[in-house]
Amino acid sequence: MDKILNLLEQNATYTVEQLAAMCDRDEDELRATIDKYEKDGVILGYQALVDWDKTDREYVSAFIEVKITPKHDFGYDKVARTISQYPEVQSVYLMSGVFDLAVLIEGKTLREVAYFVTHKLSTLEDVMSCSTHFVLRKYKDKGVEYRVPDADIRGEL
Amino acid sequence: MIDYSKVLSSTVSEMKPSGIRKFFDLLQGRDDVVGLTVGQPDFVTPWHIREAGIDSLKDGKTYYTSNAGLEELRVEIANYLERRFSLKYDGASEVIVTVGGSEAIDLAVRACVEPGDEVIIPTPCFVCYEPCVRLAGGTPVILETKAKNNFKVDPEELRALITPKTKMLVLAYPNNPTGAIMTKEELEEIAEVIRDTNIVVLSDEIYSELTYGRKHTSFASIEGMHERTIVASGFSKSYAMTGWRMGYIAAPKILAKQMLKLHQYVIMCAPTTSQFAALEAVKNGDSDIEMMKEEYDRRRKYLLKRFAKMGIECFEPEGAFYAFPNIGKFGLSSEEFCERLLNEYKCAIVPGNAFGETGEGFARISYAYSIKHIDQALDRIEEFVKTI
Ligand SMILES: Cc1ncc(COP(=O)(O)O)c(C=O)c1O
Numbered sequence: 001m002d003k004i005l006n007l008l009e010q011n012a013t014y015t016v017e018q019l020a021a022m023c024d025r026d027e028d029e030l031r032a033t034i035d036k037y038e039k040d041g042v043i044l045g046y047q048a049l050v051d052w053d054k055t056d057r058e059y060v061s062a063f064i065e066v067k068i069t070p071k072h073d074f075g076y077d078k079v080a081r082t083i084s085q086y087p088e089v090q091s092v093y094l095m096s097g098v099f100d101l102a103v104l105i106e107g108k109t110l111r112e113v114a115y116f117v118t119h120k121l122s123t124l125e126d127v128m129s130c131s132t133h134f135v136l137r138k139y140k141d142k143g144v145e146y147r148v149p150d151a152d153i154r155g156e157l
Numbered sequence: 158m159i160d161y162s163k164v165l166s167s168t169v170s171e172m173k174p175s176g177i178r179k180f181f182d183l184l185q186g187r188d189d190v191v192g193l194t195v196g197q198p199d200f201v202t203p204w205h206i207r208e209a210g211i212d213s214l215k216d217g218k219t220y221y222t223s224n225a226g227l228e229e230l231r232v233e234i235a236n237y238l239e240r241r242f243s244l245k246y247d248g249a250s251e252v253i254v255t256v257g258g259s260e261a262i263d264l265a266v267r268a269c270v271e272p273g274d275e276v277i278i279p280t281p282c283f284v285c286y287e288p289c290v291r292l293a294g295g296t297p298v299i300l301e302t303k304a305k306n307n308f309k310v311d312p313e314e315l316r317a318l319i320t321p322k323t324k325m326l327v328l329a330y331p332n333n334p335t336g337a338i339m340t341k342e343e344l345e346e347i348a349e350v351i352r353d354t355n356i357v358v359l360s361d362e363i364y365s366e367l368t369y370g371r372k373h374t375s376f377a378s379i380e381g382m383h384e385r386t387i388v389a390s391g392f393s394k395s396y397a398m399t400g401w402r403m404g405y406i407a408a409p410k411i412l413a414k415q416m417l418k419l420h421q422y423v424i425m426c427a428p429t430t431s432q433f434a435a436l437e438a439v440k441n442g443d444s445d446i447e448m449m450k451e452e453y454d455r456r457r458k459y460l461l462k463r464f465a466k467m468g469i470e471c472f473e474p475e476g477a478f479y480a481f482p483n484i485g486k487f488g489l490s491s492e493e494f495c496e497r498l499l500n501e502y503k504c505a506i507v508p509g510n511a512f513g514e515t516g517e518g519f520a521r522i523s524y525a526y527s528i529k530h531i532d533q534a535l536d537r538i539e540e541f542v543k544t545i
Contacts, residue, residue, distance in 0.1 A: 007455075011528075018528060021462035022455035154195045154399075156181040157284060 004033065005042070010143070012046035051138070051146050058108040061090070061138075064117060065099035065131040076100060079126040088116055099131070110134065168291055175284045176511025177521075180495060184505040191534045192505035196333060196479070198397035199525045200452075202434070203445040206396060209437030210430045222429050224421045226254025226405070230436045234405055237439045242365065242375045244388070246407045253417055254427045254435070258363040258404035261389035263289050264416040265359045265406065266325070269387075270295035274324035279310045280513025281481070283333045283361070295324065301515040304483060307472055308337035312346040319350070325357050328376055331364035334512045334521035335481040336457075336474020341374040348379045357412075358386045363404070364477040366395035366446045369454045371475065377407070384409055387416075394477075395446050396438045401431040453478050456524040456531060463535050467542060478525045481509065485518035487545050495520060497541070504537035 004019055016034065020027040037043040052059040068079055076094050083103060084092050091104040103121070107113040113134070122130045138146050162170075177194070184190045201207075225231060232248035239245060246252055255261040262285055270276060272294030278286045279300040287297045298318055302308045310328065328347070330339040339347075351358070360376040377386040391404025404427075406416055438445075460480050464471045471482035484494050491508035498504050507523075509516030524531060 014528065018459060018532070021459040022528070024458060152195075152199075154197055154199070156177055156195055156197075157175050 002033070004030070005037070008034075008043065008046075049142055049144050053138070053146075059106065060108070060110055060113055061104065061106045061135045062113050062117075063133045063135065064103040064105060064121065065095075065133070066101040066103055066121065067128040067130075068100040069126050069128040071126070079124065082124065083121065086116070086120060088113075172288050172291065177284060177507050180499070180505055180507050180511070183499060187503075190499065190503045190505050191530065191537060193522045193524070193526060193531065193534045194505050194507050195523050195525055197399040197525060198394060198449065198478070199527065200397035200449050202396060202398050202401070203438075203442065206398070206434050206438045206442060206445075210401070210434035213430055213433035218429055218433060220429060222254075222426045222432055224426050225252070225417055226427055227429075227432050227436065230254055230432050230439070231405075233436060233439045234407070238375075238388075238407060241443075242373065243378050244375055244407065245383075247410070250410045251407060251413045253406045253413060253420055254432060255391070255404045255406060255420065256424055256427050257393060257402045258361065258389050258391035259285060260420070260424065260427075261391065261404045261406045262286065262359065262361060263292075264419050265387040265389055265408075266290055266295070267293045267419055268412065268416040269357055270324055273322060275320060275322040276325040276327065277315065277318050277323060278327045279329070281308065281332075281334050281509060281516035281519070282327070282329050282512055284512065286327050286329075286359075286361075296322075298323070299513065299515075301513070302335075302337070303515070304472060304519070308332060308335040308481070309339050309343055310347055312350050315347060316350050319354065319356070323354070323356055325359055326351065327359045327361065329361040331368055331373065331476025333364065333477050334479050334507070334509065334516065335472075335519075336477050336479045337472075338368055338371065338373070338476040340371065341379070344374055344376050344379050344382075347376075348382050351385070352381060356385065358382065360386050360388050362388055362390045364394050365390060367450055367453060367478060368476040369450070369457060369474075373476070387412060392435050392438055395449075396442050397445075397449060398431075398434070398438065401434055402428060403431045403435045453524065456526075456528060459528060460522065460524050460531060460535070463539075467535075467539050469538075469542065478523060480522045480524065481516075481519050482522065483518060484509075484520050487542060489545065491517055491520055497545075498538065501544075502537040502541040504534050504541070506534075506538075 003023060007014060016027055016031050020030045080092050080101060083089055088105050088107055089103055090106050093102040095102050105113055105116060117130050117132050121127060181194050184192050231252040234252050235246045235248035266289040270290060270293040274295040275298045276290045276295050277298045277300050279302050290297045300314055300318055302310060358376055362375055365373040377383050377388050387406060387408040389406055392398040464482055469482045471480055474480050487494060491510045495506055495508040507521040509519030
């Protein structure tokens, strides 16, 4: 596995120049490799982790456990892809266990999220039931703790 | 009124404050300054190690341990030294758990050095050896390592400094501030010089886990040197545990026994919570070392690449987390260079002469910082050197 992927996952702001120097690779070769990762859908995007609670944005999020109606000859892909189309949906996972899909959704208000669940998600043909859990506070996401980073107060002899 | 000059020991009063501190202090409370001055990891101690410390507190392990440290910890340190560096020590009688590598160094020096004794200290080096020797009444004898030798100890130069009074040789590789290492073959040449003497070697191997490319060779593992080597090491750098104050000494029984007496009277025992954390580190921390080392190595490579682009000459550091670029060509003394860089470009690095006269013409750059931080600092250095 290519170490570059770990490094970019940790910090997408690394430039090709930095990555090439850090990993002893040729800049042009690395640029081509990353282009290919993007083309092949290995790298799908580069995003910042924003703690919306620290901004004035109105924001709520919820995890929804979705059960799918069992059907003969049925794959989950179709319904998962359909759910993924809604812009308010942040993530969709197929799960083992008592429910089938875990859906993370974001909205401005509780009411907006409730509306999405009652009017859009639960009315989908294949959706049997939804169980909604509102997020009260985010502590960690994508390996990063949601708190103000400590100041560098390391001492020295 | 009391006359303090009559109270204070002249040896202590005459001791100069560390030259690293001076620059470090200059940047305190200034958030406009980007510094590369700190000689300690920027990682937090791995969670399983912190948790072991916390659990020991929860379990009420708040007593003194035996003076030499928890026996289980000493045994595990001995296992670790064998596993990583092929060293053979008896944990029960040849390992002492100390308050950082710092105490280990002090114990070794004070257990051996008497007034009149000479201690050979290769420089540039970490700042504590010389004061420790002076406190013990010994005379520091400086061996100036050279950039052209990649800051390694030259056996012939060593031979030239040995006198009947030479008691101890300090070897500190991987080296702070240069990042130099010494290979097995090079250490063997040093061993040849002292083999038939009564010189004891204080081998400060605190950076032994942080080598890039080659594995560290302990001086104690060189044929015939075990009997005359005191290995001082610790947990600060390899496991990012500076604040726990955990180090150790590994030495032949007869030496360890005397150092233990000192440790007993002065320290009693190393902090118990830290000992439990350290136990977890030596037993289950090999992969943490690997993870941090890989990250340091990436920064090291990045730093060297940028120096090369800037036209600043820097020999390739193979250990620790420092680079020691040559700034001589800019025509300023190390102190001037660093002071102007700080005042005019708000970037702090440590002048090489803080580590001994031989460091003049160089500066120490720590890469125990994020790439982003290193980049910002290097941008400022680059701007600065364009103007001189
Ligand atoms: C070469 C060297 N030896 C020993 C020490 C002491 O470290 P500690 O007392 O944290 O183990 C340091 C710390 O910077 C060092 O650089």
